[in-house]
Amino acid sequence: MDTDQKIARAAVYSETGGPEVLRVIARPVREPGPDEVRVRVHRAGVNPTDWKFRVAAGGGMPVDPPQVPGQDGAGVVDAVGEAAPAELLGRRVWLWEAAYQRPDGTAQEFAVVPARQVVELPEGVSFDLGAALGVPFVTAHRCLTVTEEGPSRLGPGALDGRTVLVAGGAGAVGNAAIQLARWAGATVITTVSGPEKGRLASAAGADHVVDYRRQDAVAEVRKVAPQGVDTIVEVSPAGNAALDVAVLARGGSVAIYANNGGDEFTVPVRALLGPNARWQFVLLYTMPVRAKEAAIADITAALRAGAIRTGPEAGLPLIHFPLEQVAQAHAAVENGAVGKVLIDLAE
The missing domain is CATH 3.40.50.720 (NAD(P)-binding Rossmann-like Domain)
Incomplete structure (x- = not known):
């Protein structure tokens, strides 16, 4: 292995089951493929589907390759593939549907995702709000x-x-x-x-x-x-x-x-x-692609208009967990926490 290769933390599970199957590991950060981008994740959102996918049909079923959970997140693009839009490099973005039928979700310091699944965050929109958008x-x-x-x-x-x-x-x-x-x-x-x-x-x-x-x-x-x-x-x-x-x-x-x-x-x-x-x-x-594209465009317009907010003043308290407490974050959502559960990966 290249001794200069970057190592970063990621939450993974290798078998289905309760929150206890989640663990935090250090692993090499991979380069993005031709149509992918790599995002330095600042916040990862936790949704009910995250724990439902983790539980699947029951416990103890092997998951190979190991799964990084997390459909939603927000951060900064730090690398782009050769076929991905070069202008995304260095941009603040939000991520959606990152882990669906892919092992590379947002509960990690660096997430590599298809370029079509990152959307630029308008100026002034926080990473907290960005990570609360997708699902x-x-x-x-x-x-x-x-x-x-x-x-x-x-x-x-x-x-x-x-x-x-x-x-x-x-x-x-x-x-x-x-x-x-x-x-x-x-x-x-x-x-x-x-x-x-x-x-x-x-x-x-x-x-x-x-x-x-x-x-x-x-x-x-x-x-x-x-x-x-x-x-x-x-x-x-x-x-x-x-x-x-x-x-x-x-x-x-x-x-x-x-x-x-x-x-x-x-x-x-x-x-x-x-x-x-x-x-x-x-x-x-499994929504029609055109419906997803329309949603992304309209959500972006609403963000630019200042029509979307988060936090208790917007009726959605934020509940923060560090990555090391990813199991507790999942358990909070599974137990019906009132508010938006976020995993903090950067200041």
Whole structure:
């Protein structure tokens, strides 16, 4: 081995299982391939899919080559491949979908990823915010753009006159959906499970917050939207199916991006035929390419407009862990931490 080769830290797992399978190792930093870039990662985001991929179908299954987790991150490009855009060198960027079907995620000091999966961070946007964008905001964008006769792109005015219901407005995707929907001009209602989460959803920009444990959620939503809501961003279809049916407007859609609370649910067919309701399932990794490209472009525009924020003042507290505590970071997300979990890899 070249004695001058750079060595850096990376979190890896070589078998499926709980957080305990994660370990931090030192390993050589590889050069980017022709269409790749290498990023000095400052922050890595942790998402539910990170621990779900790690657990997979159960524990004890070998993972070869070892997997570096982490779809999202932010940092500075320090090397580019010969076919990658040379102007990216030295640029501050955010990364998305880094580890899907690849062993080289963001929970490491240097990540090598395809050039198409890094996006320049606008001036003034922090690495914390950059690392919080990928999974939550691309997912939220898709959920907001699948409604019949609704827009396929988001921007100021795109959702004027429309009402969006966000289930779980204190979660990362819920927070992203609130911010994007407000930027696009929608009236935003959100449901939460308690006062503290209600305060977070309000900080994100929700116009109306409904505490479903203390209020009649259907009645409260109908007060705001007598004709029903146009788009529902749904995190818990098993628990919320009856509510969704009761408040959906004609031509409305329910975009389901998670299965919190159960993997199965039922809906009444006849009640949904008349309004031509749509139930759309959403998974970032298998979304149409054009939908991902649209999301990246619109998120970038929103960042430049100052319409996307993070931190407690934006309804999304930041929870930082050093790389050596990557197992604790994963456990925090798996246990439902309220806020955005980040792994710090540089000052």
